[in-house]
Amino acid sequence: MAHPLIDKLGHRDRLSENEQAIIMEMSTSIRTVEAGDDVVKEGESPENSCLLVEGWATRNKSLSDGRLQITAFHIAGDFVDLHSFLLKPMDHSISALTRCKLALVPHATLKKVTEEQPHLTRIFWLNTLIDAAIHREWMVALGRLPASGRLARLICELYLRLEAVGLAKALTFEFPITQTALADALGISGVHVNRTIQELRRAGLITWQGARVTIKDFDGLRDVAEFDPTYLNLTSHPR
């Protein structure tokens, strides 16, 4: 299994050899997008969905005055843009946080999967349902948690997701983001992000130097975050 998506989906249900082969062959080409550039823009109706092979990307929506809200972070193995297969035009943009490598999957191929591979279709569908579950989790954070809780939650979520695909271990990971961008994800100001990071540091819950985040007290962080990982559906069972 040398494919990040197969790794990831394999955590949720068993994939047959045939299904794995289909996933390996789905993509027609690889596209590279530079840090800061958009992969897809709000309003477009792309003919391909893209799978993130390498790098970090965000889903985001912007308001007329330029204010931004990041609605999700994506990492290697995420089928970032599966939504655009059926949902057109795009209601949001996908932007590269770092340089990204993306595998393009034509919508015609996905349509064929829905016609010939019911089990794989359900797995892909599930993938988008988990995106929705993560959205709900973020809504709770944005609506009901103070800044420290929101940040703590994000750290817990990202660590578990990265760990699940082998991109983090030992409670530490690289998070290549500016505090300004983090503000757009947490729904607070850049200045306050800075103060909130310091608050978690002072409480002995994390260290954060450059891009490296280390969780020093997972239980403490989980308490501040009121975090329960069930929504990530990281356990395998037949669908």
Added chain:
Amino acid sequence: MAHPLIDKLGHRDRLSENEQAIIMEMSTSIRTVEAGDDVVKEGESPENSCLLVEGWATRNKSLSDGRLQITAFHIAGDFVDLHSFLLKPMDHSISALTRCKLALVPHATLKKVTEEQPHLTRIFWLNTLIDAAIHREWMVALGRLPASGRLARLICELYLRLEAVGLAKALTFEFPITQTALADALGISGVHVNRTIQELRRAGLITWQGARVTIKDFDGLRDVAEFDPTYLNLTSHPR
């Protein structure tokens, strides 16, 4: 077309006679849930998905101390709980805001649809993708809009959704909710909901008496809300 779901899905793509017949026959039974009761609770793994035939329901998640965040409102014709077909256990609860009539659809039937009805599968999948798009829209509101903007958005969204299924017209609709529950949707306190409603009233944008909400100045309300209805995907095209 005497079925609310057929009405609704018909706005997004054409349904064949056969597909309409399948939808009519999917449901094995009707369940009634009283106002305030839960339809499904967080943590459960139901064997049926439920389709809301009559009444208002919410999706919600609660924190350990009892604070609540409503993540969506659902109305007649919404396939509220399609998520639980593949996403188990439930990451959130579904609760009845008013007395609700729900049609139960066994997951085995849905599985059969995915195996025999690719087009209908895509339509159902799309339905959950639109739920996700609405979630993203709410995240922008929760993260980046002041209370007045959040409330204005909700009113715009609900009006358009109700109108699309024939449950509202002439810029007025019944919204049977308490200000406390509204607070749990908007991520603010109950007291502040009250003041925010008054603010929109004073600005001449709405009236709100008892459960009846009337939009007096749609353009004005849309501006306060920074509302763009694209995300609701209310237009029909082949999927």
Added chain:
DNA sequence: CGAGGTCTTGAAGACGATCAACAAACGTGG
């Protein structure tokens, strides 16, 4: 080595929370 972006800190002020009290509406039983 200089320049632009990013991080950090301080001070003032806004928005919304919380607490408290009262008014109005609603439902229920007498």
Added chain:
DNA sequence: CCACGTTTGTTGATCGTCTTCAAGACCTCG
């Protein structure tokens, strides 16, 4: 049909979190 209790809506006062503005320190990269 009215009396009463409970829930919901309304208002005022005070407090806290987070915003905004501003300035300086650090750092990275050409």
